[in-house]
Amino acid sequence: MIIEIKIPTPGESITEVELGKWLVDDGSIVSKNEEVAEIESDKATLTLVAPETGKISFKVEEGVTVAVGELACTIDTDAAGEVALDPPVAAQPKAEPETIKTEASTEKTSSADQRRIKTTAVAREIMEEHHLSVDDIIQGLQRIGKKEVEAVINQPTSTQKMESAPKNLFSRDESREKMSMLRRKLSQRLVAVKNETAMLTTFNEVDMSPIMEIRKQFQNKFIEKHGLKLGFMSFFTKAVATAMQFHPAINSMIDGEEILTPQFVDVGIAVQTPKGLMVPIVRNAESKSIPAIELEIKELAEKARSKKISVEELTGGTFTITNGGTFGSLLSTPIINPPQSAILGMHNIVDRPMAVDGQVVIRPMMYLALSYDHRIIDGKDSVGFLVKVKSLLEKPQLLLTDGKLPEELLLEL
CATH class of the missing domain: 3.30.559.10 (Chloramphenicol acetyltransferase-like domain)
Structure with missing residues (x-):
């Protein structure tokens, strides 16, 4: 089933808004009630929420001004069953679980944490490929996406940090972004x-x-x-x-x-x-x-x-x-x-x-x-x-x- 998400009406006098930012990846599996995008009017920034779990498909690019009622994205609910959001314990590899030792010498398995934290299908695939656990990504997240996993993968090792050239103390770099x-x-x-x-x-x-x-x-x-x-x-x-x-x-x-x-x-x-x-x-x-x-x-x-x-x-x-x-x-x-x-x-x-x-x-x-x-x-x-x-x-x-x-x-x- 394909669900259409249209630009809502922020207020009675507002006829158009700007799609400020997508909060998920195009083609990813999103959960019901998950925030998927930010829309900006001249008075406030609001969010679009997924009404059901499924695969999202963008219809509007970031930074584009769109009319109220226009199609923002679609969600394919049939695709939600392709990947289980919370894999059963039996599906976990039989490797020895990682442990975290505290000052009181208590131990906590990271596999238990991984079952409690939602991860996207793309994120899990990359994590398995590089043999990463949830603890390797970040503790305390409620949802891990592709960007968070890649950030850990691309993080330089301590040896690389030591061998890297010293940071330039004088910079002429500039940043530019569109005003909301x-x-x-x-x-x-x-x-x-x-x-x-x-x-x-x-x-x-x-x-x-x-x-x-x-x-x-x-x-x-x-x-x-x-x-x-x-x-x-x-x-x-x-x-x-x-x-x-x-x-x-x-x-x-x-x-x-x-x-x-x-x-x-x-x-x-x-x-x-x-x-x-x-x-x-x-x-x-x-x-x-x-x-x-x-x-x-x-x-x-x-x-x-x-x-x-x-x-x-x-x-x-x-x-x-x-x-x-x-x-x-x-x-x-x-x-x-x-x-x-x-x-x-x-x-x-x-x-x-x-x-x-x-x-x-x-x-x-x-x-x-x-x-x-x-x-x-x-x-x-x-x-x-x-x-x-x-x-x-x-x-x-x-x-x-x-x-x-x-x-x-x-x-x-």
Whole structure:
């Protein structure tokens, strides 16, 4: 039976994609639910999955732009029975099994490992020809292909390494690769922002001691109850969503000759992936708790990095947070994510001497940067918003009262 795999629809407005990379060899036997290719749109990188086990045949080359619905490859399910993916123990040669000795003098047969790890038909043929076991290739792989086996075969021996000429210390070599569709679209959007907005950046700093103390005191209980670690991003997401109530202009955007101000806060969290920057959306952040936001951020980030995220989860957003501090950035001016009008930049936490109540003390400080479109956001709102975010982070208990002091609630102010 021949199964056709066609290019899926990544999103409602997307009509064509680019077949970025084949993850298997043409003509190889693929397993059911195995990822066989990466397809790239201007918003995300997704994967094609084999619906059944069989022999794959490519119909599109790498790097080619194809229309949604076009045939990408076929799978011949009848060819799957030609080679057993997991050969029975009786089919193994009667040679003495290899052993691996640990410090405790325990032994583990590599033949047992080989039965647990899937290998392609081509890989097994080459392994048998060169008398290689799974341990010779690499330990821990879930699937071994032709490329992995050939990498071991072509690896120079220790003698060859010693006899080889010393590496040239001065090189004029260059590498060249085609930009992905996602990277091309991202570059176009960044240039457009610089040319089409009146972008300014205002700065402040926040004492992270209170949040760090909360994480230190309640981290174990949080993990025990919610099953994940408590990070910083959920506090920042909740803080900006709360601060929007006092400065709604930050949540606005230009729509033609009108200013659109949503009554909800959908926060985009910038996530760095191997294919480029993606911004999954935490919707209605103003109505969600810290644990709910933390869990959603974790799930969205994992889906983005594993190419499982949908275009819908990347679409929309009224505000964005980006954290350059994870890479060691001390200070930066983030670029607005259109059609949004503002973006908050987090940075590295550094111990610095601060004046507190007339005394010099060491506090873990973080610089904050708010880039905004000055066409619709005035300096008063931009500065006031960042000051409000700072106060909410330095007094996290205010997040329970929508940013108001308990005394203000008491007096109904």
